Amino acid sequence: MTRQKPSASLNFFGFVGLTHTLTYLLLVLNTPSTEASAALESHLLARVGADPQRSCKPPDVTERTKISARSVTDCSSQCVADAGCQSVAFHDVDGLCLLYDQSWDEDQCVDTAGWQTWVTKTVECENGGQRKPDGSCQCFNGYVGDTCQRLMEDCMEGMESGHYTAIGTNDQKFLLSKPRLSPREIRVKCNTKGDIVLQQRYFSSSVVNFTRGWQDYVDGFGNNAQFWWGLQNLWYFTNSKSYDLVLYFHLINDTRYHPRYSGFRLTENVTYTASLGPPIVDMSALGDHLKDMSGQRFSTYDNDNDNSTTRNCAMEYGAGWWFNACAEANFNGRMSDTGVRENVLDEMFWEGLDIIPKAVAMWLRNGN
Ligand SMILES: *[C@@H]1O[C@H](CO)[C@@H](O)[C@H](O)[C@H]1NC(C)=O
Ligand SMILES: *[C@@H]1O[C@H](CO)[C@@H](O)[C@H](O)[C@H]1NC(C)=O
Ligand SMILES: *[C@@H]1O[C@H](CO)[C@@H](O)[C@H](O)[C@H]1NC(C)=O
Ligand SMILES: *[C@@H]1O[C@H](CO)[C@@H](O)[C@H](O)[C@H]1NC(C)=O
Numbered sequence: 169m170t171r172q173k174p175s176a177s178l179n180f181f182g183f184v185g186l187t188h189t190l191t192y193l194l195l196v197l198n199t200p201s202t203e204a205s206a207a208l209e210s211h212l213l214a215r216v217g218a219d220p221q222r223s224c225k226p227p228d229v230t231e232r233t234k235i236s237a238r239s240v241t242d243c244s245s246q247c248v249a250d251a252g253c254q255s256v257a258f259h260d261v262d263g264l265c266l267l268y269d270q271s272w273d274e275d276q277c278v279d280t281a282g283w284q285t286w287v288t289k290t291v292e293c294e295n296g297g298q299r300k301p302d303g304s305c306q307c308f309n310g311y312v313g314d315t316c317q318r319l320m321e322d323c324m325e326g327m328e329s330g331h332y333t334a335i336g337t338n339d340q341k342f343l344l345s346k347p348r349l350s351p352r353e354i355r356v357k358c359n360t361k362g363d364i365v366l367q368q369r370y371f372s373s374s375v376v377n378f379t380r381g382w383q384d385y386v387d388g389f390g391n392n393a394q395f396w397w398g399l400q401n402l403w404y405f406t407n408s409k410s411y412d413l414v415l416y417f418h419l420i421n422d423t424r425y426h427p428r429y430s431g432f433r434l435t436e437n438v439t440y441t442a443s444l445g446p447p448i449v450d451m452s453a454l455g456d457h458l459k460d461m462s463g464q465r466f467s468t469y470d471n472d473n474d475n476s477t478t479r480n481c482a483m484e485y486g487a488g489w490w491f492n493a494c495a496e497a498n499f500n501g502r503m504s505d506t507g508v509r510e511n512v513l514d515e516m517f518w519e520g521l522d523i524i525p526k527a528v529a530m531w532l533r534n535g536n
């Protein structure tokens with residue numbers, strides 16, 4: 169049983185195919201006890217052997233170690249802890265546990281009453297995963313599964329898999345994900361609640377300009393801190409699973425709001441029409457100012473798909489959005505540090521708030 173250390177550091181986009189050898193014990197023949205089954209699971213052990221009733225022992229060769237063990241689990245863990253151990257034989261009446269430095273297949277196992285034989289099998293933690301002391305794989309970068317063999321469908325799956333906290337030193341991290349509909353992997357920013365961050369902005373001296381054309385809004389733009397994730401990504405995700413839309417506002421007086429709308433989906437991938445259900449939190453303090461958004465196509469100043477024949481809403485609002493004719497909020501509008509609403513259309517605003525947010529975000533949260 170060997171363990172290789174990573175030979176290169178992980179890099180988000182170009183991580184190399186590090187492999188770690190994971191050894192696991194396999195039951196050759198004989199039925200595992202309940203206790204043994206638990207050990208199999210905790211060590212990622214799988215069972216082999218066509219006839220589970222068969223009792224057998226390895227051929228007559230000298231074992232590397234002969235010890236006593238309370239159970240086959242106990243015997244197995246002795247082997248897991250021993251780097252040279254390839255197989256074990258356990259006698260369940262006298263508790264004899266034999267460790268071998270070689271492995272056996274079914275044909276080599278000699279029928280002998282009272283003995284059960286387990287062998288190790290070498291598997292790899294894939295995609296940069298590392299073997300943990302309990303024998304399972306710790307995955308990175310959005311990979312999940314017993315051997316880190318596939319990408320998570322979304323942040324929530326990554327979080328629930330236990331592989332989520334593996335990278336990133338702050339509370340948000342970029343991972344790779346592959347929703348069902350997407351032909352390729354997609355880079356996602358995940359927050360601590362398992363949400364996908366689809367838009368994030370705050371005022372700074374190097375504020376990202378959100379007055380952008382169509383292709384930028386389709387593909388996404390910005391940097392790791394201030395960005396628009398992209399309509400095509402949003403289309404892939406919202407058509408692969410159900411999501412709610414959570415908005416986050418951090419006002420300049422430090423008040424924060426998290427309005428949540430049910431059922432956010434883009435219904436097609438040409439003009440990216442939004443479908444949005446009603447708010448599922450109390451909006452009385454804030455007012456529902458996305459109520460005109462559902463059913464609208466996405467518009468940018470160079471691609472006017474809004475519901476006004478006389479206006480180009482995206483140009484007036486200096487932003488891409490699902491404008492009706494036009495909107496009561498401008499999440500993608502210009503940010504300023506004045507703290508005071510100027511009552512112009514192209515600034516970031518939410519109708520009814522006389523002060524402007526210093527930070528906003530939009531999150532996709534798993535829905536029903
Ligand atoms: C943002 O970009 C738009 C379009 O290129 C441009 O007209 C505008 O001046 C820019 N705003 C700032 C603050 O740079
Ligand atoms: C757009 O959606 C259609 C299904 O409505 C799908 O067949 C097609 O592959 C999608 N194209 C892209 C680029 O997502
Ligand atoms: C578009 O605007 C018209 C009024 O001009 C309105 O009747 C219609 O419901 C709007 N469409 C949507 C999808 O909101
Ligand atoms: C911050 O401003 C909002 C909007 O004017 C107001 O509703 C809220 O009460 C203010 N919060 C504090 C702590 O002053």
Ligand SMILES: [Ca+2]
Pocket residue numbers: 472473474475476477478479480481
């Ligand atoms: Ca128009």
